[in-house]
Amino acid sequence: MKRLLCLALLCLLLAGCREPQAGPALTGTWVNAGQYSQGRDFVETLTLREDGSVTVHLDYRGADYATLEGSWSAEGSTLSVDFADPNTRDRVYTYTLTDLTLTLTGDGKEVVYQRVN
Numbered sequence: 001m002k003r004l005l006c007l008a009l010l011c012l013l014l015a016g017c018r019e020p021q022a023g024p025a026l027t028g029t030w031v032n033a034g035q036y037s038q039g040r041d042f043v044e045t046l047t048l049r050e051d052g053s054v055t056v057h058l059d060y061r062g063a064d065y066a067t068l069e070g071s072w073s074a075e076g077s078t079l080s081v082d083f084a085d086p087n088t089r090d091r092v093y094t095y096t097l098t099d100l101t102l103t104l105t106g107d108g109k110e111v112v113y114q115r116v117n
Helices: 002-016
Strands: 028-035 041-048 053-060 063-075 078-083 091-097 101-106 109-115
Touching: 041 109
Parallel strands: none
Antiparallel strands: 028 041, 028 109, 041 053, 053 063, 063 078, 078 091, 091 101, 101 109
């Protein structure tokens, strides 16, 4: 019985010594800003919420251009976005994530977003 108690205590101690598995989370607000090939400025803001909802807002030429709402999910390195508007095509991306950047790859493009919160 004493050996079993020592073994259980040793397992608890070893479990407490593991490295934390917390990494950067997808949830938050991400911004991609730049210029289209025609030289027109844009700012795209992607907000992924913990409740699974998503908002994509595009400012184009300094004016409100479009706001899309929907839901998102992630599995492995795949991010899926389902838009509420039936006229907007849902998207599936491969993503890479660091503390400050979210890179989405899909539809033949790679887009890098910066975390703002």
